[in-house]
Amino acid sequence: MAGTGDPAPAAGRPGDDAVLPFAVEALDSRGRLVHLGPALDTILSRHAYPEPVARLIGEAAALTALLGTALKFDGRFIFQTQSDGPVHMLVVDFEAPDRLRACARFDEAAVHAAIAEGRATSADLLGAGHLAMTVDQGPDMSRYQGVVPLDGRSLEDAAHQYFAQSEQIPTRVRLAVAEVVSRDAGHAPRHAWRAGGLLVQFLPESSARLPVRDLDPGDAPEGSLPLPVDEDDAWTEAASLVGTVEDHELTDPAVSAEDLLYRLFHERGVRVYDRQPIIERCRCSRDKVADMLRSFSADDRKDMVDEGRINVTCEFCSTAYDFDPAEFEVGEEE
Known part of the structure; x- marks a missing residue:
């Protein structure tokens, strides 16, 4: 909810600020698709973030929503980067079942220099450091944390490495952020931020079908290449379909989550479940x-x-x- 003095929230669309779980049983795959609209716009409108920084926060918020809504208990999922790039720190905090907040610390001069030099991608802004994803189950339970390096890779790539080393589940992630213009009748045009994300995982009934890769460096001599592992045909097809998703399909207000999933998986059949809403809500008081x-x-x-x-x-x-x-x-x- 916007506080006193906050900009008016962007008008939402049906399906905005929600995660839609789904399953493609013919491909032994499950996943979630998120659309963030007014919640993300409220988060970003409270700060004078340069445009590339806002996009980076949007990507992180979409990824955190995808992962946080998978929690089966009351707890928190915390996404945090620490790096030497123009964006020193990025934090997204998800409190189950639905509360999301985010912020970033950055060097404004370095960000504008990166923009001028044409090197303001998410990987450029983050630089070298690490990404930590923490599951906090409360004061009476131990925390679980997975850490992956940031070494010039995008958040999508970092997420893939996180799943490969922490859960060893074949996973594909797509993230996209856009600033769109709404032209509602009787109102002046308004710029608003949107983000979308898609996560698909291969979860066959038989664990023998899960490809198991050696994680570098493993026990092999330094410089050895990992042994090739054959992909399951079902997962190869699912991952290939996810790879066809365009950024605009994830952020276009006119493309619903159901429409996008149908475009991708209609030949195999896709089942959707109840939406899980997301709200922007800070925990401070x-x-x-x-x-x-x-x-x-x-x-x-x-x-x-x-x-x-x-x-x-x-x-x-x-x-x-x-x-x-x-x-x-x-x-x-x-």
Whole structure:
């Protein structure tokens, strides 16, 4: 929900801000397709992100929605990059069953230099570093985290490596982001962000049909090439069909998730399940920020005071919180 002073949210389309699970039983494949509309536009409209940074956040948000909605319990799925590129850090936080928020830290001068030099792809902006995907099941359960390197690869490529090494399930991912113009009658044209994502996995009943690859370096001598592994014919067909998806098919408001899945798999038959809605919702609150400030020492809080107040702005939703330093002095020793 937009807060006070936020831009008016973009008009949604049926099927927006939702993940549609599906199965192609003839190809032993299952997957999910996401369309993000007003939720993503609200996230991006709160910040003056340069266009390539906004696109990168959109890709990450679509991927996180695809993965987060697979959680079968109340918990969080956290997508986070740390790298040496113009975008130093990217965080997308999904809280089951449906809450999504995202933000990025970046070097504005470096981003604009990359744009001027024509090297502002997602891989260029991220540079070298790592991508961590964390499943947090709550304070009483251990966390699971998968980490893959970022070394000049796109988020799609990083996702493929994540599944290859963490779950060893044949997986194909497609991500796309677009800024579209809506021209509703009686209203001025409005630019709005959209993102789409498609994830398909090969899940045959017999585990013997799953191709098993050696992960470099494995136990082979350094420099050895991985042994070739024959793909299952069903998976080869499914992956090839996913590879035909164009960016505009994932972001066009006129192409519903059902329409796109029919285009891809109508010859084999595709079954869809209930949509899983996605909402933009930050987890910050005045009480949580106050608790965070209380965790600092009195000297640290003193350094935060500006013109007699402590001001904190949430990096995710840009909500500003204003505190009187005196309210943290109660009960503290002088």
